[in-house]
Amino acid sequence: xxxxxxxxxxxxxxxxxxxxxxxxxxxxxxxxxxxxxxxxxxxxxxxxxxxxxxxxxxxxxxxxxxxxxxxxxxxxxxxxxxxxxxxxxxxxxxxxxxxxxxxxxxxxxxxxxxxxxxxxxxxxxxxxxxxxxxxxxxxxxxxxxxxxxxxxxxxxxxxxxxxxxxxxxxxxxxxxxxxxxxxxxxxxxxxxxxxxxxxxxxxxxxxxxxxxxxxxxxxxxxxxxxxxxxxxxxxxxxxxxxxxxxxxxxxxxxxxxxxxxxxxxxxxxxxxxxxxxxxxxxxxxxxxxxxxxxxxxxxxxxxxxxxxxxxxxxxxxxxxxxxxxxxxxxxxxxxxxxxxxxxxxxxxxxxxxxxxxxxxxxxxxxxxxxxxxxxxxxxxxxxxxxxxxxxxxxxxxxxxxxxxxxxxxxxxxxxxxxxxx
Amino acid sequence: xxxxxxxxxxxxxxxxxxxxxxxxxxxxxxxxxxxxxxxxxxxxxxxxxxxxxxxxxxxxxxxxxxxxxxxxxxxxxxxxxxxxxxxxxxxxxxxxxxxxxxxxxxxxxxxxxxxxxxxxxxxxxxxxxxxxxxxxxxxxxxxxxxxxxxxxxxxxxxxxxxxxxxxxxxxxxxxxxxxxxxxxxxxxxxxxxxxxxxxxxxxxxxxxxxxxxxxxxxxxxxxxxxxxxxxxxxxxxxxxxxxxxxxxxxxxxxxxxxxxxxxxxxxxxxxxxxxxxxxxxxxxxxxxxxxxxxxxxxxxxxxxxxxxxxxxxxxxxxxxxxxxxxxxxxxxxxx
Numbered sequence: 001x002x003x004x005x006x007x008x009x010x011x012x013x014x015x016x017x018x019x020x021x022x023x024x025x026x027x028x029x030x031x032x033x034x035x036x037x038x039x040x041x042x043x044x045x046x047x048x049x050x051x052x053x054x055x056x057x058x059x060x061x062x063x064x065x066x067x068x069x070x071x072x073x074x075x076x077x078x079x080x081x082x083x084x085x086x087x088x089x090x091x092x093x094x095x096x097x098x099x100x101x102x103x104x105x106x107x108x109x110x111x112x113x114x115x116x117x118x119x120x121x122x123x124x125x126x127x128x129x130x131x132x133x134x135x136x137x138x139x140x141x142x143x144x145x146x147x148x149x150x151x152x153x154x155x156x157x158x159x160x161x162x163x164x165x166x167x168x169x170x171x172x173x174x175x176x177x178x179x180x181x182x183x184x185x186x187x188x189x190x191x192x193x194x195x196x197x198x199x200x201x202x203x204x205x206x207x208x209x210x211x212x213x214x215x216x217x218x219x220x221x222x223x224x225x226x227x228x229x230x231x232x233x234x235x236x237x238x239x240x241x242x243x244x245x246x247x248x249x250x251x252x253x254x255x256x257x258x259x260x261x262x263x264x265x266x267x268x269x270x271x272x273x274x275x276x277x278x279x280x281x282x283x284x285x286x287x288x289x290x291x292x293x294x295x296x297x298x299x300x301x302x303x304x305x306x307x308x309x310x311x312x313x314x315x316x317x318x319x320x321x322x323x324x325x326x327x328x329x330x331x332x333x334x335x336x337x338x339x340x341x342x343x344x345x346x347x348x349x350x351x352x353x354x355x356x357x358x359x360x361x362x363x364x365x366x367x368x369x370x371x372x373x374x375x376x377x378x379x380x381x382x383x384x385x386x387x388x389x390x391x392x393x394x395x396x397x398x399x400x401x402x403x404x405x406x407x408x409x410x411x412x413x414x415x416x417x418x419x420x421x
Numbered sequence: 422x423x424x425x426x427x428x429x430x431x432x433x434x435x436x437x438x439x440x441x442x443x444x445x446x447x448x449x450x451x452x453x454x455x456x457x458x459x460x461x462x463x464x465x466x467x468x469x470x471x472x473x474x475x476x477x478x479x480x481x482x483x484x485x486x487x488x489x490x491x492x493x494x495x496x497x498x499x500x501x502x503x504x505x506x507x508x509x510x511x512x513x514x515x516x517x518x519x520x521x522x523x524x525x526x527x528x529x530x531x532x533x534x535x536x537x538x539x540x541x542x543x544x545x546x547x548x549x550x551x552x553x554x555x556x557x558x559x560x561x562x563x564x565x566x567x568x569x570x571x572x573x574x575x576x577x578x579x580x581x582x583x584x585x586x587x588x589x590x591x592x593x594x595x596x597x598x599x600x601x602x603x604x605x606x607x608x609x610x611x612x613x614x615x616x617x618x619x620x621x622x623x624x625x626x627x628x629x630x631x632x633x634x635x636x637x638x639x640x641x642x643x644x645x646x647x648x649x650x651x652x653x654x655x656x657x658x659x660x661x662x663x664x665x666x667x668x669x670x671x672x673x674x675x676x677x678x679x680x681x682x683x684x685x686x687x688x689x690x691x692x693x694x695x696x697x698x699x700x701x702x703x704x705x706x707x708x709x710x711x712x713x714x715x716x717x718x719x720x721x722x723x724x725x726x727x728x729x730x731x732x733x734x735x736x737x738x739x740x741x742x743x744x745x746x747x748x749x750x751x752x753x754x755x756x
Contacts, residue, residue: 021536022529051532055525056563063522063560067493067529070516073536075529093518197491197514197530199542206517207504 095130117352348378468671470661668717
């Protein structure tokens with residue numbers, strides 16, 4: 001049903017239509033609206049047969065979901081940022097046990113410095129936890145991906161994390177066609193667990209495995225991830241058949257044919273990138289974009305196919321690995337057979353800094369003219385950085401870096417709007 | 422033929438043996454049709470109090486639920502010695518997730534059962550003292566506060582035995598552990614307030630809190646039956662001596678558990694909705710010294726001749742026991 005709706009509300013409605021049996025909630029901005037809405041639906045009776053558990057931490061939120069899923073219940077929770085890191089141990093555990101839990105990650109920066117706004121450092125921290133990680137480009141896709149996530153998780157017996165940009169998507173009101181209960185029923189079969197705690201057929205789940213089989217068990221998790229690549233595509237196709245709308249899948253190429261520059265990214269910034277691509281095309285520049293919808297398992301083949309040719313590549317990342325560089329960039333390079341001179345990493349949008357069309361247009365122009373380095377930081381205030389480096393060199397007890405930077409730039413009211421160098 | 426004399430009472434406790442009891446009063450464990458939820462062949466040490474306690478707890482809970490039970494286990498000795506795949510000792514559906522989350526996982530199991538309309542199946546979570554009073558404390562408090570329908574059992578052996586006897590929040594003062602060595606002017610674990618989980622559980626006002634020891638297994642079974650007759654959050658704290666960590670003879674496990682109770686160092690009681698409802702009286706009061714002496718974790722309190730070398734420390738431990746005796750009325754007003 002088409003409606004003007006907040007991203008979080010749309011996700012909550014789709015999750016509810018998937019009829020989860022246990023939903024656990026612990027508040028952390030910016031995912032709160034989702035679980036609040038589900039909680040209200042459970043309490044009002046709009047979502048029948050569901051237990052809504054307010055827990056005392058994210059670690060327990062996922063732990064409750066683990067217990068519920070192992071008992072054969074469809075389980076859901078949501079988190080962000082510090083919450084994801086606080087549940088990190090349970091994150092690995094859920095994946096290792098092969099429990100098909102679905103979780104929304106409302107992407108938010110990880111501190112310190114503490115910051116509630118959007119970037120992808122939380123999702124990247126969980127990259128190797130064994131979860132399937134899907135990134136939504138829009139609220140429509142975020143809503144649709146949740147329906148697909150339950151189907152996918154239960155089919156391959158792996159947990160699925162649907163990543164949607166905090167605030168940018170979670171708090172944005174826009175038109176979303178929210179899948180109805182009838183559509184979901186036609187698309188999502190009842191949960192048939194591969195393993196379940198059942199007094200009629202007792203099993204031990206989660207026991208110790210030594211060196212004699214640990215590698216094989218881990219390999220099988222990898223194999224299921226590889227299987228998931230195919231399942232993700234077929235689930236997206238089936239979803240399209242049922243609701244008449246294409247979303248999800250592995251990658252989302254946009255005007256990449258004949259492109260001499262392709263900008264690659266995860267999540268909602270692809271909307272802005274598409275605008276910049278269109279504008280560049282209008283200027284006669286052969287620019288395209290590639291959205292990576294499925295980040296784990298990483299679709300090496302689909303990326304390789306989408307980037308066939310010799311176009312320059314810019315990977316725009318809202319996270320990076322300190323002391324190294326881009327995270328997604330490494331995976332893209334891997335898909336292309338290793339490090340390549342045609343690839344540049346642009347790190348931007350950290351801690352919620354807006355990625356503007358103006359800045360992206362400059363990136364495109366610089367890339368096309370060969371002026372872009374291997375690793376760039378979008379709109380980085382070089383002067384502020386140099387000032388603090390000098391300050392630190394001159395004073396052993398130079399104090400908290402974060403405060404110094406803010407004082408030096410005269411902030412306090414600067415907000416989160418994009419600042420151009 | 423064995424020359425062991427036949428006795429019709431439990432040595433030391435004077436508890437009558439099962440064979441003298443009418444069938445309906447006999448222990449679940451003595452019944453050939455018991456569930457055997459934790460079978461033999463596991464890897465616990467000789468004289469392990471936890472293995473004994475868990476077997477009685479699980480079989481009783483299985484009897485109480487007619488076999489409709491799911492067990493959740495924290496990481497720890499009990500998890501490790503019962504399970505390395507494919508040799509599980511559990512004959513109940515059993516789930517181990519992590520060290521700190523047994524309570525929350527159990528909540529998840531109970532919630533799933535409730536959502537699925539299978540509330541005839543009950544949930545039991547179990548952990549050691551580390552998984553309960555330390556790393557799993559927040560999750561357990563959450564379970565209590567929400568009054569989730571779970572019986573949580575702590576097998577308290579008073580330190581992290583699985584990792585090599587390190588101090589936990591349940592380690593008693595003066596006890597030697599690998600992280601509170603018996604060296605320096607104040608050897609062993611420092612004196613402090615301790616962390617009395619049963620009292621903390623009572624402060625949550627949950628329907629049922631009880632303590633027990635493996636010295637009185639009939640009492641332990643009765644408390645499990647009682648707990649399983651109640652819905653909501655229930656907490657059972659079982660003192661389980663550990664020969665490895667306590668430095669005691671494997672054959673002394675029952676005796677030490679009894680001495681812990683008879684000295685007053687470990688109060689055996691029951692509580693409902695935050696109110697103390699019963700305490701097990703001390704039958705033959707003994708000074709704490711009798712409990713401390715057989716354990717090498719307290720050896721630094723005695724000299725080479727076996728005489729008390731640190732009367733100051735022993736007196737402080739005796740004061741703790743006396744405080745328990747007064748608080749829980751363990752001498753039943755006989756003083």
